[in-house]
Amino acid sequence: MSTEERLIESARALLWERGYTGTSPKAIQQRAGAGQGSMYHHFSGKPDLALAAIRRTAEEMRAEAEEQFSAPGTAVDRIGAYLRRERDVLRGCPIGRLTQDPDVMADPVLRAPVDETLAWLRGRLAEVLEEGCERGELVGAPDPRAVAATIVATLQGGYVLARAADSVQPFEQAVAGLLDFLAARVPTDHE
Template sequence: MSTSTADRLIESTRELLWERGYTGTSPKAIQQRAGAGQGSMYHHFTGKPDLALAAIRRTAEEMRAKAEEQFAGPGNAVERVTAYLRRERDVLKGCPVGRLTQDPDVMADPLLRAPVDETLAWLRGRLAEVLAEGRERGELDAALDPQATAATVVAVLQGGYVLARAADSVQPFDQAIGGVLGLLAAYVPTARA
């Protein structure tokens, strides 16, 4: 199956944004990685910002789809959150969406920032839904605040990436995930049948 030039340009931009950030992603580097000429790039996109927006949107959509696999999967609320947090990730590269929050050029542009903000807000909201569902079913203690807990889970996940990258080791990430799951386990009622 061959991919279109537009798809190759988007995929190349996604990779470069993750590796180098917005400023470090030049149109020439995108074209070289995509095996596309300048004319092809400007035929499909008005310029680097337009292409970056398409790449960020695709990354955000992919992240949501992967997360939804675990959130809508089998098991109780804690099992689904655990499946999400423990799924395979390229930890040392960081979160492809979360890393964009550290890119001043992306954050300064409302159009580029929007899919980043929307995705992180969706993630917090979706986690809160799963946790609220678990609370309603009696899987989690009524004292659990789904919104605050979801925000904590996302913060620990994103922070875990930062710690892992700083240490050049997945160990701090795994430790952070284990820690937040331990905190969540404290809300699982002990008198379960």
């Protein structure tokens, strides 16, 4: 792995663990095994490196979600696979956690990939739900965009509840509730 890659991966890990304010350039350099000169050779400073790290995290999150969204199966199957995929629940969502970081939210450049990723997720979920409605896999469902926003909000809230309880149980309950909600919209003659 190149020095630039080590710096980005170190920044990603530290942002998830400590947030932006708690992540110093020195901590990134130490974790990456890189000197100050190397960091400033590749990045203009902490904000530039953090932006690269946030973008990388966002790209990875989108790619992982898209695997489930574009897989074969019904809309409920695909959304269910996304909801049940393996996650490090007690660490929280690496993108969602950044919304709680005042320095990231105060900087439009750093906030942009966070907002864009959550908007993409809501939009992509809405598309899957719309496909399900068009194919007759879901009936009586409210607006797909509203349901998509509910799914994202419930997942993010599930992370918060799980971290507060130091237990994955609240997250798993939130996912089960979403799956029950979707299952109630599957026609009984459609299996």
